[in-house]
Amino acid sequence: MDKQAKQALDKGLERLQHWKLSFGAWEQDSTLSVSDEKAEEVFSRLSQKLKCNYPFHHPVYAGQMLKPPHPVAWAAYAMAMSINPNNHALDGGPPSSEMEKEVVAELANFFGYGETFLGHLTASGTIANLEALWIARESHPGKKIAFSSNSHYTHERMCGVLAVDSVKIPILEDRNFDLSSVDPEKIGTIVVTLGTTGLGEVEHLEQVIPWAKKHGIRIHIDAAYGGFFRTLKDSDLIDGTQWKLMQEANSIVIDPHKHGLQPYGCGSVLFKDPEVGRFYKHDSPYTYFTSDDLHLGEISLECSRAGAAAVALWATLQCFPLKEKEGFGPVMAQCRKAALKGYSLMEDSRKLVPYKKPELDIVGYFPSDCKTTSQISDLSKKVFDAGMKDQSFYLSLFKVPSSEFIRLHPEYKADSEMVTILRSVFMKPEQAAFVEELVNRIESHL
């Protein structure tokens, strides 16, 4: 695939070269020249440096949410970057701005928003969530923003940045929000995470919708990680209940640079009601924001943004539509299958215990040959280090409160406040075939 992308890129750059030269001959200024020897020397050193990365591209890397973008995405990105359009304004990059509107409409349609939404790409999920929480503050001034204790730490931090009061809602044993713990009159917006960053848990949107409607509370969905799993909502691979309700939310964040096969620099925020555009530009009537001449910079907190990011996502969605049976669906299905297979192998394992059944493609687990939470933490760290040392596997560590741990695994004794367990994010479809070997390798280190 790398080869295919390299050829596509070479051809694409050649085609662009004809266009670039069509404006008349010119030469690069001599101050910008780099000798062949220098380029060779720098790039040789660079490849040495880059080899110090963990092997994010390989199925042995089953640690954090990291993987390279699809070759289609990097080839399209590199091609557009040779022109370097800026999607801040239409004249900064007319084609890439159009492509951004197209992909954002595809995302909005994917989530079940109608024709009249507002949205754009962002540098990241953090910025996308910041923007959604800013709109939350502006539309419900003086009210708090609520989120669960499992939500990404960015929500608490951004409430600080925005100087909005926030409240954490505990998650109960039945996985519902403990809504009785808060005064709904004081809350303006609740954040529901579909696919938590820790263990890919899917929060109960179903429970929140009637409560929020009753009290006039806005709903923001943070699907930065999980969003692409909506392609599987009608399959029997996941419980589609929460995913089918996404169109009920006022705003949604999804990160194409997480599960969307994109390079970093591609998040997105979507609003159901385009009228929130008024918070971006006070002297503009809201109809402006649904017109064909929308300048993306008028509805974005960020100014300069890489047009290449929109181009890469556009090209990717041409090859991978947001469908269950083709494009993204089969990719997400493989990741899900990897997690389910890993889970069942660990259930049968004498040396590993799954922490809980994964809802998406992230599995938490720990070594069984322990009696106390501190022994589990020590052994987990040891295995984590050992795999990295001999390069046979790469995992991540995850801390959970021991009280929660003991509730699920009462046969262990809590002798520490927190317990560190192992965690694997199976976000590469190749891991469906590799997970058995991975579990074997982990077991052989125990």
Ligand SMILES: *Cc1c(COP(=O)(O)O)cnc(C)c1O
């Ligand atoms: C990753 C993530 C974020 C933060 O997004 P970045 O793109 O890393 O800035 C926010 N929320 C959730 C649920 C995430 O998984």
